[in-house]
Amino acid sequence: xxxxxxxxxxxxxxxxxxxxxxxxxxxxxxxxxxxxxxxxxxxxxxxxxxxxxxxxxxxxxxxxxxxxxxxxxxxxxxxxxxxxxxxxxxxxxxxxxxxxxxxxxxxxxxxxxxxxxxxxxxxxxxxxxxxxxxxxxxxxxxxxxxxxxxxxxxxxxxxxxxxxxxxxxxxxxxxxxxxxxxxxxxxxxxxxxxxxxxxxxxxxxxxxxxxxxxxxxxxxxxxxxxxxxxxxxxxxxxxxxxxxxxxxxxxxxxxxxxxxxxxxxxxxxxxxxxxxxxxxxxxxxxxxxxxxxxxxxxxxxxxxxxxxxxxxxxxx
Amino acid sequence: xxxxxxxxxxxxxxxxxxxxxxxxxxxxxxxxxxxxxxxxxxxxxxxxxxxxxxxxxxxxxxxxxxxxxxxxxxxxxxxxxxxxxxxxxxxxxxxxxxxxxxxxxxxxxxxxxxxxxxxxxxxxxxxxxxxxxxxxxxxxxxxxxxxxxxxxxxxxxxxxxxxxxxxxxxxxxxxxxxxxxxxxxxxxxxxxxxxxxxxxxxxxxxxxxxxxxxxxxxxxxxxxxxxxxxxxxxxx
Numbered sequence: 038x039x040x041x042x043x044x045x046x047x048x049x050x051x052x053x054x055x056x057x058x059x060x061x062x063x064x065x066x067x068x069x070x071x072x073x074x075x076x077x078x079x080x081x082x083x084x085x086x087x088x089x090x091x092x093x094x095x096x097x098x099x100x101x102x103x104x105x106x107x108x109x110x111x112x113x114x115x116x117x118x119x120x121x122x123x124x125x126x127x128x129x130x131x132x133x134x135x136x137x138x139x140x141x142x143x144x145x146x147x148x149x150x151x152x153x154x155x156x157x158x159x160x161x162x163x164x165x166x167x168x169x170x171x172x173x174x175x176x177x178x179x180x181x182x183x184x185x186x187x188x189x190x191x192x193x194x195x196x197x198x199x200x201x202x203x204x205x206x207x208x209x210x211x212x213x214x215x216x217x218x219x220x221x222x223x224x225x226x227x228x229x230x231x232x233x234x235x236x237x238x239x240x241x242x243x244x245x246x247x248x249x250x251x252x253x254x255x256x257x258x259x260x261x262x263x264x265x266x267x268x269x270x271x272x273x274x275x276x277x278x279x280x281x282x283x284x285x286x287x288x289x290x291x292x293x294x295x296x297x298x299x300x301x302x303x304x305x306x307x308x309x310x311x312x313x314x315x316x317x318x319x320x321x322x323x324x325x326x327x328x329x330x331x332x333x334x335x336x337x338x339x340x341x342x343x344x345x346x347x348x349x350x351x352x353x
Numbered sequence: 354x355x356x357x358x359x360x361x362x363x364x365x366x367x368x369x370x371x372x373x374x375x376x377x378x379x380x381x382x383x384x385x386x387x388x389x390x391x392x393x394x395x396x397x398x399x400x401x402x403x404x405x406x407x408x409x410x411x412x413x414x415x416x417x418x419x420x421x422x423x424x425x426x427x428x429x430x431x432x433x434x435x436x437x438x439x440x441x442x443x444x445x446x447x448x449x450x451x452x453x454x455x456x457x458x459x460x461x462x463x464x465x466x467x468x469x470x471x472x473x474x475x476x477x478x479x480x481x482x483x484x485x486x487x488x489x490x491x492x493x494x495x496x497x498x499x500x501x502x503x504x505x506x507x508x509x510x511x512x513x514x515x516x517x518x519x520x521x522x523x524x525x526x527x528x529x530x531x532x533x534x535x536x537x538x539x540x541x542x543x544x545x546x547x548x549x550x551x552x553x554x555x556x557x558x559x560x561x562x563x564x565x566x567x568x569x570x571x572x573x574x575x576x577x578x579x580x581x582x583x584x585x586x587x588x589x
Contacts, residue, residue, distance in 0.1 A: 219457040222446065223457050226447060227446060229408065230445070232432075233407075233428045233431075233432055233437075234437070234503075235429050235433045235458060235460075235506055
């Protein structure tokens with residue numbers, strides 16, 4: 038009997054072919070392309086991690102750099118000062134971030150809206166200042182930062198972040214199409230109504246916050262291993278918080294693949310403008326962002342859903 | 354042995370600063386009844402609903418559900434124990450489809466939950482709109498959806514805050530028919546409603562509040578003849 042090759046199988050075949058292509062890139066591409074793709078993948082994980090929590094619950098996390106910096110610092114210090122193998126240092130950095138974020142979430146997720154956003158900014162700024170002070174210098178090396186060599190080659194690092202980005206998107210896909218994902222959406226829509234309908238909002242929010250912290254912390258650990266250097270002013274910078282948020286807005290908040298599309302387009306546009314119009318690129322880039330946010334407030338995927346180009350119902 | 358009331362409010366006090374919203378209020382609701390909660394604006398009706406569902410905590414007094422104390426419990430715990438509510442201002446999840454609005458509330462996952470959601474959408478005559486966003490519904494349809502959400506929760510005690518307000522007579526009739534149908538199936542209702550025709554025509558009992566105090570309680574027939582209530586309500 039002839040079996041139909043359904044849409045689902047076609048999608049999976051497409052994903053497998055894309056993964057084979059992405060895995061094979063280090064065998065034929067130059068270091069420039071591998072580096073560019075590594076950065077796209079790092080920012081994809083940042084954006085997807087932000088989207089998992091903020092896109093679904095509506096709690097705008099303006100402290101993403103706190104996850105990135107914490108994961109990055111713990112793993113970098115383990116590699117630099119304790120000679121940890123990078124493969125062990127990375128998950129320890131991510132675990133540390135997620136464990137601390139349980140406490141942070143328990144305290145800060147009681148406050149809503151702009152107050153939560155500001156408190157996360159304050160936490161990140163406070164940590165940045167603290168890590169640079171002389172009091173913590175024996176541990177953090179202070180404001181001068183930590184240079185280190187992890188002994189990992191660029192293709193290996195690229196494959197590692199590729200695996201992490203793939204797993205992050207798979208986890209996001211599973212959550213977005215699950216009842217847990219719907220509960221997070223219900224929190225975004227009306228938290229009090231959700232709670233009076235039997236949803237344990239505190240537990241669900243903290244779980245999403247911790248998951249987001251783990252993914253982003255792990256990507257942060259890889260990011261600073263790639264840079265061979267970490268310092269508080271970059272690790273906890275507002276730039277590392279805002280860029281993934283803009284990328285998510287670009288692709289589509291609350292969608293699984295919005296962050297990937299956003300991170301890819303954003304990085305390419307940024308790269309092209311920087312190469313061609315070095316002096317004006319920031320002004321033009323800012324203009325493009327404003328136009329996109331004005332005309333595509335739902336992001337590219339949101340816009341396509343609104344117009345029926347993509348189905349707007351979620352698969353549960 | 355007499356059966357425990359499904360809900361018992363015991364000497365409940367709730368203050369907002371100097372304002373006493375509920376003042377030593379006590380009453381009991383028998384299972385399988387429809388009780389109307391009446392009173393002028395500011396009488397404490399919605400505050401009482403908020404206390405029953407755990408949205409607010411009383412300053413004094415106790416609340417029992419089927420004999421078990423629920424005072425101080427979180428709203429999700431009370432909901433899981435079998436208390437469902439709708440709000441005066443509808444609070445559904447607007448950017449979720451009708452189907453998702455129900456699925457998210459149902460216990461467990463799988464075929465059983467999806468079948469129950471479809472059953473309830475059929476019951477409120479909205480199954481043809483299951484993939485529409487809830488924000489696309491009319492006001493009356495949104496009220497029906499919020500009732501379906503409560504039913505999805507499988508609540509035994511359902512508290513409805515002005516269910517008939519702002520909807521057309523046909524839909525109002527459908528809604529009240531549905532409430533009676535559910536009541537016959539064993540659900541207990543407490544209804545806050547300003548339209549006295551709804552209360553007198555559909556409730557077996559009524560409780561009247563004024564300035565946070567219970568001023569009358571009894572069958573709807575008796576309440577209609579209560580002199581002190583008429584005095585408070587109509588100034589005679």
